[in-house]
């Protein structure tokens with residue numbers, strides 16, 4: 460990759476900032492009234508749910524039919540998703556740390572761009588432009604995915620959306636002055652700070668068991684599943700989730716037996732298993748009633764932890780030994796990890812990971828191709844070589 464940012468300035472005083480730090484995630488409805496819009500955007504996303512030529516007809520139909528059920532789930536977790544609150548908190552706390560440890564790129568300004576809920580990507584982009592990015596020398600922005608493990612259905616979809624709004628709001632040419640220069644943190648599945656934050660939450664929950672039972676508690680890592688069509692297309696997510704799990708177990712010294720299982724499948728097609736709910740059911744049936752569920756592919760709470768795991772899976776297990784590790788949410792260790800991921804990226808001079816340039820073996824999407832060309836190519840625009 461060509462270099463974007465020169466090595467750190469010797470005197471440590473001159474800044475190349477401001478640097479926009481854009482947290483990308485799917486988002487969630489903050490109130491039950493927003494569930495309809497959230498689902499209609501979600502079912503309109505062909506990168507997540509490809510419905511072919513019928514997308515614009517079937518998408519709204521399915522989302523309308525699903526809305527009451529999902530509204531009830533959000534009502535049951537307090538009336539909305541906490542993801543906006545956590546994303547705004549995590550991004551602004553991370554920027555405070557970055558201002559301290561990376562004065563060369565300061566000030567760091569936090570932004571949030573959600574794929575299916577406010578603040579949407581276009582709202583974030585308009586704010587960036589209002590704040591003066593895209594003027595003068597253009598300025599630098601980092602798209603920082605909040606999915607630690609890359610999937611074309613999650614981070615890929617967010618990048619396709621970002622690329623679309625970049626083209627709409629800043630025109631076609633990617634290399635002139637006056638345009639925002641983007642780089643991407645596209646995955647960080649085994650970052651030591653992320654692993655440490657997960658491991659500490661597991662240890663905390665392990666401490667709640669009587670000492671003689673502790674080493675036999677089964678650790679059940681649970682990640683959102685993927686349709687087998689996406690897995691077979693070559694999506695990297697299952698392997699990256701497994702890498703996170705293995706790194707957390709390594710950090711724990713393989714103190715306990717563990718499994719990785721998959722949750723939240725939707726619709727009738729085949730999805731990657733074993734399913735989390737079946738896994739818990741089977742183990743409990745076998746007499747293994749000390750289990751800790753560990754949400755491993757999402758960094759804050761959402762209906763899949765607060766509703767599906769806490770109120771369905773754990774409730775149905777009907778045993779006090781079945782528990783859940785806390786989500787990362789406001790964990791200071793996690794926020795330090797975010798800052799370290801960003802710091803390393805800002806210093807690396809890379810526009811994205813090497814892995815980002817390679818499409819899935821089964822990818823037929825022109826959008827993926829163009830998006831990848833754009834983000835990989837961003838490094839050439841400010842090449843110092």
Ligand SMILES: C=CC1=C(C)c2cc3[nH]c(cc4nc(cc5[nH]c(cc1n2)c(C)c5CCC(=O)O)C(CCC(=O)O)=C4C)c(C)c3C=C
Pocket residue numbers: 485486487488498501507508525529540542606610612613683684685686689696725756757760761762763
């Ligand atoms: C890493 C996390 C996630 C992956 C991978 C993922 C893939 C994926 N999801 C769907 C379909 C739906 N997902 C829905 C909600 C939802 N998805 C995730 C995370 C991942 N999805 C989260 C955290 C949430 C909940 C948001 C919140 O609580 O705030 C939904 C909507 C809910 C429902 O109708 O059941 C759908 C639909 C597909 C098809 C897919 C992979 C292709």
Ligand code: FES
Pocket residue numbers: 611615692694817818819821822823824827828
């Ligand atoms: S679907 Fe993976 S690169 Fe297009």
Ligand SMILES: [Fe+2]
Pocket residue numbers: 683723
């Ligand atoms: Fe999902």
